[in-house]
Amino acid sequence: MNTNDNNRVLLIEDSADIQLIVGRALSGVGIELLTATTAAEGLRIFREQEINLILLDIGLPDSDGFNLMIEMQQSNPKMQSIPVVFLTGKSGTSDKVTAFAMGADDYIVKPFDVVEFRARVLSKLEKIHKSNLRNQTFQAGEIVFDLSTQRVYDGDKDMRFTVTEFRLLHHLARQPGRVFSREQLLNAVWGNDVHVYDRTVDAHVCTLRRKLSSKSSLVESVAGIGYRFKTKSGDMKNI
DSSP states (O other): OOOSTTOEEEEEOOOHHHHHHHHHHTTTTTOEEEEESSHHHHHHHHHHSOOSEEEEOSBOSSSBHHHHHHHHHHHOGGGGGSOEEEEESOOOHHHHHHHHHTTOSEEEESSOOHHHHHHHHHHHHHHHHHHHHTSOEEEETTEEEETTTTEEEETTEEOOOOHHHHHHHHHHHTSTTOOEEHHHHIIIIITTOTTOOHHHHHHHHHHHHHHHGGGGGGEEEETTTEEEEOSOGGGEEEO
């Protein structure tokens, strides 16, 4: 499995041992693993990043996994399409029933078999990948994104963005109207690259606007904060 936007997994788990086990289990298979040790940290990462699968403990130091799942569902409508796998030491039937009633996709009790765990996670990510392949083109305002080729079109015009430029524009356009700080954009687009800074975002936005030409106003500056894609959410549709 190649690393791409469909392989970002969020692990919310306060046990360093479990974090290590999960990290090793999912290494080398094209997964980007983000880790949080508290519910608050997990919720923050969930709001700032595009997450494809959540591994969630029930017993967290500042909340429990059930309440956190509710907060996530209320925070982002997309949560209903993100698989949630409870990873917990609680083996009681009532906890399992509660988890599945809330919409969990799986329930794994610790300790678990690492090989089976990895297979379950990869299977769920593969289903996401296949689903996305069936729906790879969407329109935001007057421009069309082709996710399979990472190209953007204005009518018949191929706007020719680099991979990073495409990722930046796509990240903004997927949530039209939402204001992203420079730090949020750096984390989402560049990840852990230590050689990028706040002004890196500004430079790429300037290039985006130049290439967008008459559509340059779609990427709007928000003074003192960052940037947003200006088209109305109703203008975005899959095609």
